[in-house]
Amino acid sequence: MKPKIFIGMAIKAWDIQIGRADKFFNSLDDDAYLNEIAPGKNRIVYLLGHLIAVNDNMIALFSLGNRSYAELDDAFVKKPDRSGLPMPDVATLRQYWKKSNEQLSSFFAGMTAEQWFGKHTSMTEEDLIKEPTRNKLSVLLNRTSHVAYHLGQLALFRAGVE
Amino acid sequence: MKPKIFIGMAIKAWDIQIGRADKFFNSLDDDAYLNEIAPGKNRIVYLLGHLIAVNDNMIALFSLGNRSYAELDDAFVKKPDRSGLPMPDVATLRQYWKKSNEQLSSFFAGMTAEQWFGKHTSMTEEDLIKEPTRNKLSVLLNRTSHVAYHLGQLALFRAGVE
Numbered sequence: 001m002k003p004k005i006f007i008g009m010a011i012k013a014w015d016i017q018i019g020r021a022d023k024f025f026n027s028l029d030d031d032a033y034l035n036e037i038a039p040g041k042n043r044i045v046y047l048l049g050h051l052i053a054v055n056d057n058m059i060a061l062f063s064l065g066n067r068s069y070a071e072l073d074d075a076f077v078k079k080p081d082r083s084g085l086p087m088p089d090v091a092t093l094r095q096y097w098k099k100s101n102e103q104l105s106s107f108f109a110g111m112t113a114e115q116w117f118g119k120h121t122s123m124t125e126e127d128l129i130k131e132p133t134r135n136k137l138s139v140l141l142n143r144t145s146h147v148a149y150h151l152g153q154l155a156l157f158r159a160g161v162e
Numbered sequence: 163m164k165p166k167i168f169i170g171m172a173i174k175a176w177d178i179q180i181g182r183a184d185k186f187f188n189s190l191d192d193d194a195y196l197n198e199i200a201p202g203k204n205r206i207v208y209l210l211g212h213l214i215a216v217n218d219n220m221i222a223l224f225s226l227g228n229r230s231y232a233e234l235d236d237a238f239v240k241k242p243d244r245s246g247l248p249m250p251d252v253a254t255l256r257q258y259w260k261k262s263n264e265q266l267s268s269f270f271a272g273m274t275a276e277q278w279f280g281k282h283t284s285m286t287e288e289d290l291i292k293e294p295t296r297n298k299l300s301v302l303l304n305r306t307s308h309v310a311y312h313l314g315q316l317a318l319f320r321a322g323v324e
Contacts, residue, residue, distance in 0.1 A: 141306075148310040
């Protein structure tokens with residue numbers, strides 16, 4: 001069994017969730033992003049910015065270079081929705097989402113097995129020896145679940161308009 | 163890189179989502195399960211039965227024997243919530259959830275790398291040759307995202323009571 005097959009499986013699982021989220025986001029007009037997913041809950045625009053920021057953070061965790069959208073962390077990760085912090089407009093966020101997915105796919109495709117199975121930047125070498133499953137690929141698996149988690153919430157809105 | 167490490171990573175990702183769902187379900191009294199996750203949406207009891215049934219189906223897909231809770235498919239998978247079909251009571255479903263997770267963990271721990279990377283029962287040998295990433299372990303990755311998807315919805319209820 002070659003590591004490439006497992007890496008391919010993890011990337012495919014990621015692509016499935018991103019593809020579903022992309023389909024959801026593409027189905028809406030810009031105005032619709034200001035709706036809440038359910039009464040009193042996060043707005044769609046917040047979840048879009050949140051996913052971009054959290055996904056973008058893999059660039060840093062995987063030592064692939066500088067992040068592209070680190071400026072979104074304040075309004076979309078560190079703070080809850082409606083914090084009053086400035087947010088880019090919906091059209092800009094939609095562009096970021098598209099570009100971020102393209103950038104991450106390109107990075108993932110170029111990573112070697114040694115990179116995927118190596119430690120990520122918030123771990124020490126000792127951590128990896130103790131727990132060899134805590135590597136970059138495991139971060140991708142967890143980020144995949146994170147996309148799915150919020151997609152389940154977004155789907156509540158979609159179900160509401162159908 | 164040994165296949166055991168990949169398999170361990172996928173099982174760990176599963177365990178993380180199941181652990182979070184378990185924590186959520188354990189935090190509620192039986193009565194609370196009749197609440198909707200958001201106005202007009204699925205009830206918590208439906209999502210509990212749905213997760214048990216969908217997870218249990220891995221026993222069949224992985225050729226591990228007879229399913230334990232196939233009778234839940236009608237009310238919790240084939241039909242939406244409030245179909246009028248009979249449902250076990252909440253206390254019984256909570257027992258099923260606990261036992262199902264124990265049973266699946268035990269099955270997963272006993273599966274060999276050959277089993278994990280082999281085809282599942284709804285595929286042909288030719289399918290696997292064409293797409294080697296479509297194996298049992300990929301089913302586990304997708305089922306992990308499925309748990310996360312509904313956990314995101316359940317969390318809306320939890321956020322509502324906190």
